[in-house]
Amino acid sequence: MEILGWILFLGITGFFVGKWIKHKSLYPFMPFRYDFRKRRDSFRLAMKLMDFTHAKTIVETGTSREGLRGAKSNGAATIVFGKWARENGAFVHSVDISQESVNNAQAEVDRQGLSNVVKIHTSDSVQFLSNFDQQVNLLYLDSYDYSDDPEVQRKSQEHHLKEFKAIEDRLYGHTIVLIDDCDLPNGGKGKMAIEYMLQNDWKIAMQAYQVLLVRNDFPLDKVK
Template identity: 60%
Template sequence: MVFKILTIVLLLPPAIHFTLKFIKHKSLYPFMPFKYNFRRRRITFAKTLKLLDERHVKMIIETGTSREGLKNTKGDGAATFVFGKWAQQNNAKMHSVDINEDSVKGAQNEINKQNLNDTITVHLSDSLEFLKTFENTVDFLYLDSYDYSKTDVDIQIKSQEHHLKEFKLIENKLHDNSIVLIDDCGLPGGGKGKTVVEYMLKKDWKVLIDAYQILLVKK
């Protein structure tokens, strides 16, 4: 049966192949050029951008920077540059922190290329240490650090615990209109957000969207 379906697909006219590819292409056009495919993050990114506008966000923190710049929007989302571009257009500031030197270098190269140096500051640091000393109010928090594993349960638990620690360290800098977006949640074992979302739901937060990423705001 699988062979027959594959054969049928391969025999489809080129125009239909193009249509199928087009349907899978999830862009944020016109905000981002159409060539960038955000795939499973498109829904949550689009809603988050709308909330950033509505709530007049001025301070953004991201844990885990976009190490490949804009090269892999379909794979990693390139959130540093999606939200960094929004920040530039709306007179906001963004801080992105990552413990990996190569990741920071990769992000900084794209920041230079996109002329975002006045908007995005990327920090080489343990995110927990960075958040512990961050003094400003945070309007939008994007959690995407500590790489997750689909198969290693020990890494899954450590990643989940790390994201909870991050949230607790910055929690007192959030306010009633703050927005929180957590990446890589739709994965085996509950993804990066499992533990922190459970905690947040007990602390007067609610889930707006649960679609690979989880988007939360205060009730």
């Protein structure tokens, strides 16, 4: 019985140690309990680059429909960047075509006290970006859900490329572009947009589950 007890103890301990190792928080920026897992490092770098460029305008396509509850599953970027905006005198515009997603995200924005620095728009993202009249410091692309269906994959990739092209002329020298869900079958959401960007004076600053891109002349070596 004593041996079985030790085996059980070690098994339980190993389980929780494994959970601890996999847990990737943005603490102290966000409470430790929120696990951003595969997006944590790219979020950190994006915010570090925004610190460097003194970003003021953040535009997101595909709002955080699960709020902070979705930190591990979808990143909760609306809240993450909203909190950064509140602390740095910036503003977030988030757009989604789903009214239900907008309502859910707005409820979380209100709960977090971010309504004065985050505006959520109900619109087709390409149309919204085409009409957006400000220079963009961070563009975060995360709309049009991906799936295992090759046709859906193609349409999602085409949509993200259309989004980028719709706002391309409002992306200035130090604009940062972050694209979600790229480490998925057939290149993920950003495949076409990234290929286009690499042919047009952009470079990859981080390639992981998310891909972060900046202009070729962006001084990445000066970012601490």
